[in-house]
Amino acid sequence: xxxxxxxxxxxxxxxxxxxxxxxxxxxxxxxxxxxxxxxxxxxxxxxxxxxxxxxxxxxxxxxxxxxxxxxxxxxxxxxxxxxxxxxxxxxxxxxxxxxxxxxxxxxxxxxxxxxxxxxxxxxxxxxxxxxxxxxxxxxxxxxxxxxxxxxxxxxxxxxxxxxxxxxxxxxxxxxxxxxxxxxxxxxxxxxxxxxxxxxxxxxxxxxxxxxxxxxxxxxxxxxxxxxxxxxxxxxxxxxxxxxxxxxxxxxxxxxxxxxxxxxxxxxxxxxxxxxxxxxxxxxxxxxxxxxxxxxxxxxxxxxxxxxxxxxxxxxxxxxxxxxxxxxxxxxxxxxxxxxxxxxxxxxxxxxxxxxxxxxxxxxxxxxxxxxxxxxxxxxxxxxxxxxxxxxxxxxxxxxxxxxxxxxxxxxxxxxxxxxx
Numbered sequence: 232x233x234x235x236x237x238x239x240x241x242x243x244x245x246x247x248x249x250x251x252x253x254x255x256x257x258x259x260x261x262x263x264x265x266x267x268x269x270x271x272x273x274x275x276x277x278x279x280x281x282x283x284x285x286x287x288x289x290x291x292x293x294x295x296x297x298x299x300x301x302x303x304x305x306x307x308x309x310x311x312x313x314x315x316x317x318x319x320x321x322x323x324x325x326x327x328x329x330x331x332x333x334x335x336x337x338x339x340x341x342x343x344x345x346x347x348x349x350x351x352x353x354x355x356x357x358x359x360x361x362x363x364x365x366x367x368x369x370x371x372x373x374x375x376x377x378x379x380x381x382x383x384x385x386x387x388x389x390x391x392x393x394x395x396x397x398x399x400x401x402x403x404x405x406x407x408x409x410x411x412x413x414x415x416x417x418x419x420x421x422x423x424x425x426x427x428x429x430x431x432x433x434x435x436x437x438x439x440x441x442x443x444x445x446x447x448x449x450x451x452x453x454x455x456x457x458x459x460x461x462x463x464x465x466x467x468x469x470x471x472x473x474x475x476x477x478x479x480x481x482x483x484x485x486x487x488x489x490x491x492x493x494x495x496x497x498x499x500x501x502x503x504x505x506x507x508x509x510x511x512x513x514x515x516x517x518x519x520x521x522x523x524x525x526x527x528x529x530x531x532x533x534x535x536x537x538x539x540x541x542x543x544x545x546x547x548x549x550x551x552x553x554x555x556x557x558x559x560x561x562x563x564x565x566x567x568x569x570x571x572x573x574x575x576x577x578x579x580x581x582x583x584x585x586x587x588x589x590x591x592x593x594x595x596x597x598x599x600x601x602x603x604x605x606x607x608x609x610x611x612x613x614x615x616x617x618x619x620x621x622x623x624x625x626x627x628x629x630x631x632x633x634x635x636x637x638x639x640x641x642x643x644x645x646x647x648x649x650x651x
Contacts, residue, residue: 304577305442310351313551313568314359317377320557324602337384349389353440357531358393361407374402382418394453394497396424400471405464424453425471432469435486450486455499483524493526493584501533508549520545535564541643561598567627568594592648593631
């Protein structure tokens, strides 16, 4: 890994070289639409039926020595990361990386993890805060209004979609919701969790992921435990999604009916700064993941890493900590985060997908400039720990590994990326 300044100098070249990742087609599909696949979810046959005028192919005589070719299962990888919580130090660094003045560039802060993001077939972020108009005013805690340039930074890093339901969704009212989604649209990022209109709220966010065969349709759902006591703007309860088990189950069923091959639900939940899953998390996670219509649960909000757990063959990520944040306590676990990666593989008989490999990578957000997100194992291997220092990164690595495996993930095949 290069030094912080060299990383920033090489950033443009990294962007150009990384453009070879698979192309993703993003579609927003109405939940009420009928599915486009066969009943078993495997899609329509690509072989045309013979016409009435075509002669039937005679059966060969003698023993059958050859078998029909076995269909190759489709596979894809999905990466996800923790909270994007825009504190002032992050946009100060973005100004530095843009050369000073009013311009901002957030992508260099994420340059170290770009290979991991672009190495996945689809990548999902969690934008916890509403975005301000370009030029501001920008605000941090307690009512956030982040610089809109972060959206282009996330897109340039390789993210394809962001979930947006959080306790800060209504920090800037309905105008903040609308401005945030407009900004994500302009950056080419799909989104789920909040809405500009009742019609948008009724639609399912569907990502079409390229594979070696037909594309895979991934539905993205997003919910939060609440809004910090802020009421729905104008009483418009469709503006964002609160956690409600029957509603989530119904949304997942609708997504499956709309043609989703895989349904991913992101939940903003848990107790802040607590590694252990809360009672709500421990109760709700099994109920949701055992649904036949939900394939993966992704958790946010705690701002520290929480465990990953396999329940009846499906994975729950209770909390991925922070991706981009700069809390006032730079030495604690709030600076640590998690990148998760899942390989989904198709059962060619049923057409259903399940996770065939679960991986994670410890991340670290530096506090002193240059502020950047570090891939912890890569930084330690290279000998360049940025402004964090090797001892601090070893501490983050040890703590993250222990917490992630706390509920038996290692015994269910969970590994760090690159580990055997």
